[in-house]
Structure formats: C-alpha cells, structure tokens
Amino acid sequence: MLKLRTGLFGKLSLSQKLFLYLFLLIIVPLVSAAIIINSKASTVITNKTYENVFQTLKQTRFNLENILKEVNYLSVSIFSDDNVQELIKFHSEKSYLDMDRTKVKLQKAWGGTSFNSILGSKPYINSISISQDNEIIYQIGDLVQEDERQYTPIVTELKGKVFWTSLHQLDYLLPNSKNVVSLLRAVNNLDTTKQIAIERISLDEAVLSSFYAGINSWLKGEIYIIDAQGRVVSSQDKALLGKELGSESYIQKVLADEQEGSFSTRIDEASYSIFYCNLMEPGWRLVQIVPEGELNKQLKVINEFIIICIAICLLFGIYFSYAQNKSIVKPLKLLAKEMGKVKNGVFDVHLKVHSQDEIGRVSLIFINMIRQTKELIDKVYKSQLKEKEAELKALQAQINPHFLYNTLDSIRWLAVKNKDFAVSEQLEVLSDLFRHVLNNGEEVTTIGEEIEHLRNYMFIQNNRFGDKISFVQQIDPQLFTQKTIKLILQPLIENAIFHGLEPKIGKGTITLTIERKENKLIYVIADDGVGMDASQMTRILSHQMEQEHAFALKNIHDRIQLRFGGDYGLTIESEFNIGTAVHIIMPIMSDEGE
Template identity: 50%
Template sequence: MGKKLVVYLLVFIMIPLGIVAFIIQLKASNVVYDKTRDNLLQVLKQTRFGIENIVREADYLSLTILSDDYLQELIHFHTEKNYLDAERNKAKLFVSFDSLLHSKPYINSIAVSRGREIIFQYGDSVQVEDTRFHGTAEQLGGKVFWTPPYLLNQRYKQTSPKPVISLVRAINDLNAPRQIAVERVSVDESYLSNMYAGIHSWNGGGISIVDRTGKVVSSPNKDLLDADLSDQEYVRYLLQFEEGYFDARINGADSAVFHYRIEDTGWHVVEIVPKRELLSQLEVVKLFILIGMSLCALFGILFFIVQSKSVVKPLKRLTKEMAKVKSGNLNVHLEIRSKDEIGRVSYIFIDMVGQIQNLIEKVYKGQIREKEAELKALQAQINPHFLYNTLDSIRWMAVKRKAYDIGEQIEALSDLFRHTLNQGRETTTIGREIDHLKNYLLIQQNRFADKLSWDIEVDPTLMEEPVPTLLLQPLVENAIIHGIEPKIGSGTLRVSVFERLAGEIVLRVQDDGVGIGAGLIDEILKVEPEGHKGFALRNIADRLRLRYGSSSKLEVRSEPGQGACVELTIPRHRETGESE
C-alpha cells in the first residue's frame, strides 16, 4: 500500500507538476525574454531625442551661417582681396557666434573655406582645412553631408587631436547660382558618445552609431571609430529596417542586437547585449518556479506521511490482525485511533471477531453439554444399588473363602464406581477425590506390584474444597499408562494438592516415567487435535474452562526420559450451584 501510494504520488502529482512547471518555465521565459528586449529597445530609443537634437541644431546652425549677410559679404571681400572689410565682418560674426554657440557645448568648431584656404573659423582652429570631403559637398550642391569621424589635425593649439563628426555643405551665392565656399560644422564625437554610453549597464557588448554604409560614426570605444562593419552579417541585416531587435552570433558569442534609425542622417544607433546577460534576468523566474516546485514536493511528502500514518499503517495493522484470525487465533489486539472509514472498518472487524468467538463458545459449550448429557444417560442406565449389592456379595464370598486380597480389590472397585457415579452430581470435594484416587491406585497396585509406588500430599485445609468430579484419576491413569508402564524398572507417582497464592489451588500429578516430547504436548493441547491423543487431558481442560473460565489453567511440562508433570490450577471457594 505504501509503495502504491508513492507511485500514485509520482505518477499523478509530481510528474504532471514537473511537466507543467517545465511548460510554464518555457513559456514564461519566452514572454519575459521578449518583454525584456522590448524594454531594452525602448530604453535605447530614449537617446533618440538628444542625438536628433544635435543633428537638427547643427543643420540649423549651418543654415544660419550660410544665409548670414555678414558671411556672404565676408566671402566676397575675401574673394576681392578686400581684407580690411573682411576683418570687420569677421569681428561682427564672432560677436554673433558667441551668443549663438554659448548653449551648444557639443559644437567643436565652425569653418568656412575655399579649398585649403580658410575664410572664417570659430572654436578649435586649424592652420589649413581638410578638404577630403569638399568634393562630395560640392556634388551635393548645398545639401547636407555628414562625414565619418576623423581627427581634427593641424590645429594652432598644441594638444592631442580630437575625433569629430562634421556636417559639410557647399555655400551658394545668394545673389547668383554659383558655389562660393564650403562650410564645416564639427561636432565633438566624445560629447555625442557620452549621451548614450551611460544607459548601457551590461557586461560585454556596447552601444555605437553606424552610418548607412556600415561604418562606425560614434562609439565609447574609440578604437572602433570609422571601422567598416559592413562585412558583419548582423550590420547588413539591421540596415534594412527602421528599428527592432534580433538575436545574432557576434565574435563567437550569442548576442541580442537592438537598433533604431536617425532619419536625417541615415545613422543607426546599435546596442549589442550578450545573450547570457539577458538570460540571467530569467533566473528570477526560474527561482520562483523552483520554489513553487519545492513547496509542492514538500506538501506531497507531507501528504504521503499523513496518508501513511492515517491510512497505510492502520491498514497494515488491520491486515496483520486478519492474518491472525485466518490462522485460528481470535485473540485480536487492534488499537483504533480514528473515526474515519478505516476506524469504522476496524470496529466492524473487532465486532465480527467477537461474534465469532461468542458463536464458537456457544457451539463448544453445547458440545460439552451434549457429552455430559450422554454420560448422565449412561449413568442413568446403570442401577447403582444393584451394582453395589452385587459387588458387596462377591466381596463377602471372597472373605468367606479367606481370599482377603480379592475382597479388598472388590471393595475398592465398589468405592470407585460409587465415586464415579457420584449420585449424578458433577462436583465433589478434594477429600473424596483423594479417596477415590487411593482406591484406583490400590487396584493398579495389584496389577503392577512393585513396579508402581506413589506418594500423596494434600493440604488438610483444602479437603472440603469443592471441585469437579474425576479431576485427578484421569491424570494419574495417563501417568501410569504413558509414563511408568513403558519405563524399564519401577516408577514413582507423586500427587500433591496445595494453595499457591491466595485463592488459587494447584493439583499436581508428577511421575518419573519416559516423559512426553514437545511436539506431542502441543498436539495434546490443540483445540482441534488429530486422532485421540491426550483425550483425557483435553476433556479435563474443557471442563475446567466451562466451569471456571480464564481463572483455570492446565499446564504440561516434560522432557523425554525425565518424566512428566501435569498441573491443574483452579480458583478457591468457587460457587458451583450444586449441593454436595
């Protein structure tokens, strides 16, 4: 039952629970993973406003510059070599730029040039202009062109060159359709990268900005600036979309890629997060599922313990007692601790065993009464007076012929019959039982001569104690026939009657004959023996049990070759309900 309960607990609770937990964990992991990626994309897109603001401000600034009348005049003065008027216009432009650029710390420098010759510059100044992007700007005819990051070299200040990203565009003459100069607005790349670097808190990966060709425009890792990533599959993939996220394998590691596009420039802001970092967020979900599984397993174990204690163990005890009853032992000891179905079944079982015991007792007593009725019927068929008178006549005939030993035997036999019939009564006294025993031994003495000797000891205070008729004589007869007669040589018989404890009388018959084997003793004392072995002992035991109940006892002790001892124990002063 206990093993079945464990199997049922596993099959119907723990295994389904494990499968459900696995499915929940799988689904929850997917949901949490997607939700986490959605949140990360939204966090990344929070940088959009700052970056687009820099792009728009730089574009607005370039428009302001190229449409400024002082700048247009300055270019004409410089072209006509009118340097005095050009210097006046420069002074006016410096005043105007001071107020305009005061709130734009990301602007590194501004320059207006024709070829390598610088017409006007503000901020970090250089000696000659870098013209590598002028051709592209002139081809665009005044449209904005954003350069890759590069170092601002040949500056007047002897400091390390800074990486910048420049807005370059051609300046057209406002009065004639012709290009008159090239404008450069340089943005400090470090300022730009600092705007988004702080939002990345993952170990590994990082955020960078790539242009539409796959080159790195900005990155906190300066070694990546202007690096061409167009050969990377994940870069080629993300350039096809406005925004989103996807998984990719980058530099041998599984990663999640998040990106969005800056429309005015075609740049893509890209964040790479190692997948292991994202999955670590799922450990909390797994932990809660594990805790839930552990609690369910704990309650399952508690359920098994409670069921084992309240169902399995009581059923085992009940099964054990049923096995005893099946083997014929009706002495049931079953402790009932509950009033549930198991308890009710146990109550019914105990009640059933009690009824079986009562039924057996009734049938058993009925059989004993039937035997006693047969004995009484036999006694009634014999005319006691005729028997006594006949034996008495034979005795006197033996006396007249001086056969005194025959007369003595006949007198003993007459007394023996008189005690056996006992006027139809079932009880006598210990004194009369002893007298009857002496008569029986006298007759047996004539048969066995010197082979048999005996000794009788009786407590004088017990002589008038009432006992059932014919208790000692069958025991002595068994001792002579089965113990002393088969023995080689003479044998001694000892009979003793005494009070062992207050209210307990012991009648003991002991011999030094051949003894009884342990197996034969068990056969004699069986409730339903096979054959006729020990019939006298069982008959006496049955009579004592009917009269005294559990207060009586019959014990047989013997070893082969060591003699035998039979003890009857009965209560003293028990009312029999019959007169003596």
C-alpha cells in the first residue's frame, strides 16, 4: 500500500515549487555571496574605523599626558627653585623688602626663563600661585583673591605628592571667572623637608579641551574627560562640565577598567560605541561616545548594492515563474481540477489531452485509472458496504441495553408483587448495573459511581459464591467525586473472580486501592488467587491470548491509551499460586472530563 507522506514542501503548488527552486538555487547563492562579501567588508571597515578612532583617542591621550607631565615637572621646578625657597623664607620672617627683591628676581629670570615667558609658551596654564598659611605670597597669570583653602588639609596630608582638583572656578580679582582644574602640592624646605607653603598651578579647561576638539567630528558624538568619581572635568559641550555621570552604567564600566578599550551600549534608546583610555597620572579617563550609525556610514554603499542585486534576482525569478506557469503549470492545474472532482465523488471525468509529453501521458493514465476505480467501487465496495451495514443493524437489534433495563425493572416489580424479595433485590441490583452501563450515553463518570457499580456487582457475586470471596477497598473518600472513565474497574474485578479466585481452593480476597500521586490516579486491583505463570503473562502482555479475560484487559488498556496517550494504561504483575495485581495509571480529569 502506497503511503503519501507530505511535509510543508509537499503541500506547495508546482508554480510555488519552481519559484522555490529558483530562489534556493540562484537567488539564495547570490544573496549569500553578497552577504558574505558584506560581512567581510563590514568586518574590515568596522575594525579599521574602530582602530582609527581608538588610535586617534590614544594619540590625544598621549598629548594630554604630556601636558600633565609638563605641569608636574613645572611644579617640581618651581618649589625647588632657590628664589622661591628664599621668597617663602622671607615671608615667614616678615622680611618684606627682601620679598620684593626676590619677586623681581623671579619675574626677570627663573631657570633662565621668565615666568611670563613660561605662561606665554604654555597657554593652557591659567595661573600659578604660592601660598603660606592660606595667604597668597606670589602669583602670576590670572590673579585670584583667595587660594583653594578647602584642599589645604588634603595637600598637607600628602606631604609633597601631587593632588589634582576637580573642575571648579577660582575667586578671581577680574570679573570674568574661568573653569579650571588645579595641581596642588606641598612645598617643603629643601634642607629640613618641613612643609613651608602650598603651590598651585591651574589649567584653563577651555584651552585644555581645544587639544582634543578636532577628533570629535562625528555627528551627535561627544568627547570629554572624567575624574575617578565620574565627574566631567573637561568637555566640548560646556553644559556637561562638572556633571556627575558616575551613576550611568556605561561610565561605571569605564571606571571599572583601569586600562583602555571600547564597547557598545544603548543610551536613551540609541546605540553608541564607547571608546576610552586612562590618563594614568591624575587617574582621569578620556571618553569618546560615537553613534554606531555614524561608524557604519561607509557600509551604506555596499548595502545599497546588495539590495539592488537582490531586487534584480527577484524580478528575474518572477518572470521565470510566469514563463513556467504558462507552459507547464497551467496544464497541470487542469489535470488537478479534474482530480478534485474525483475527490468529491464525481467520477465522470472529461479531460482533453492535446499533447504526447509527460503531462499528456499522465492525463491518459489518470483517465484509465478513474475508469477502473469506478468499476471497482460499483462492483465490490458498494456491495461490501451494504453487507456490513446489514450486519451492524442485526447486531444492534440483538442487544438493546434500554430494553434490557426496562425489562428487568418490570420483572423486579413482579417479584415484589409476589413477595419474592430475594429475587427482587437481585433484579434491582442488576438494573442498577445496567443503568451505570448506560450512564445517559456518557463515557465519563465519577469514582464514587464506579465504586457503587462494584458494590452492586459484588452483591450479585456474593449471592452466588457466598463467603468464598471477600472484597476490600482502600480509597480516600475525597476521591469519590473525581472524574474517571466508566466500566474500568468492574471487568477487572470480574477477571479476578473467575480466573483468579474461582479456581482456587478455599476463600480468597480482592483488594481495590485508589490513590492520587501528583497529577495521576493509581488504581490497583489485587487478588490472592491462582495467579499466572510466565508464559501466560507473556501472551497476555503481547495480546496473543484470545480468551475473554485477555480481551477485557486489552480493551481497557486500549481505551485508556486512546483517550489519554501512551504514558497511561494498564500493567500486570502475577505470580503462580500467589496472586495477581493489575495496575492502572490515569491522569487527573477536570470537571468537564478533560
């Protein structure tokens, strides 16, 4: 027998398949090649772009570090100068005339170069001052009213080490204040190493930012310097100056890395690339933020070329599909249309064959096949169908549960009328058995109704066997309302009686246990009858026995698996002359019987 197995591809029409072949064998390879080229080009261009941005950033860091090193070197040169040492000494001794003479020396020459010349060659230096006991004793550049007294305890504790302040404004004598960052350090007596003053060199943030202004050519890009706490020390965007950015996740990532690097992130629902490197001496970070769209502009030309190639391939595919549809698919559709008539039971097929190619030969074969099929249906199938229908109606007429139930009820009332109460009681129980079998045509009942059905059944059997058979049930009363399939337990109890206990010499016991484990119901029907040997067990489990009890077991097992699936069903444990236990596993059913 030929089995037609079709997946998603098999359900496609021929025109769809032809287009799919074209797509898979031509368009996909072209697109794949374009994507590979794009991927390689993207990698090269992206890496090159990232490398250029990063190299420029590192060169800027190098320039800024040179500035900071020069300022540091300048601070060392200042506090180690003899004239500076004398100036501080004269101020301590209140020798104001000697102080004025020393200031003249400092202005005329310091290390072969005047202070004013130093400021002229280093425009990023805003001012230099030397103070003692919070009093400025010498300063050049922009003049301030008071020096940075709030940092005095920190500078004193550092004992000559450099301290860089955050961005701030000095209290200038001039009306226009400037944003500066300052290098502070204690000035020690060169002979006694005792602190005698504090030196300050302030850098103009506006001039400092000009050293890296040229590298920020990206639209919506930003570049700035932050200190170790995430505060903006310098920026082209003056609105950011002094802003606390330490709470931003990308800034936290930058601060956590003591080296240099780059990563991608999202800021305000937009994608950015973050480049950063450390200015080691003050512990600052130079950070550049570039929109990823700006970095990938060079890829747009390649992407546009790929889109054009894909569009051309699609247009060619559509034209090819149209040509194939006209010459091949349309004749096959006519054949499929006639086949559809046959599917709907119309065997009067009129199909004109105009060619001798493969499609024409298939059409002729189809016509002959339909003719033969029609003859087969008329002669064999219809006659067999009528025969089966007659047999089914005869079988239905032989057994009518409603008729039996009503008849038994009439006989019971006749027994009551004749005062034959033993017979009446037996008939009433038997009527209840038939009523449970009918169950209003429903397949699903409750465990309580199944147990009641078993009690009625055991009442009849006890009248037959007397006290030979004992029935014990171990069931939680809360399970009585649980839904189950009807007529699951009674056939198994019947098997236990007639094939387990009846052949046994002496009395026997049947034990019914029902319990719930997680989302399953476990039924166990155990008897201490004659049991089965290994060969009988094998034949029953393989469904090779045709006896009535084996059929009942198979019927129950099949009913459970058909309704709930292969994870549920019936298993048997038996030992010869010891007894048999049948286990049933069923899922918990909802109130709707699902």
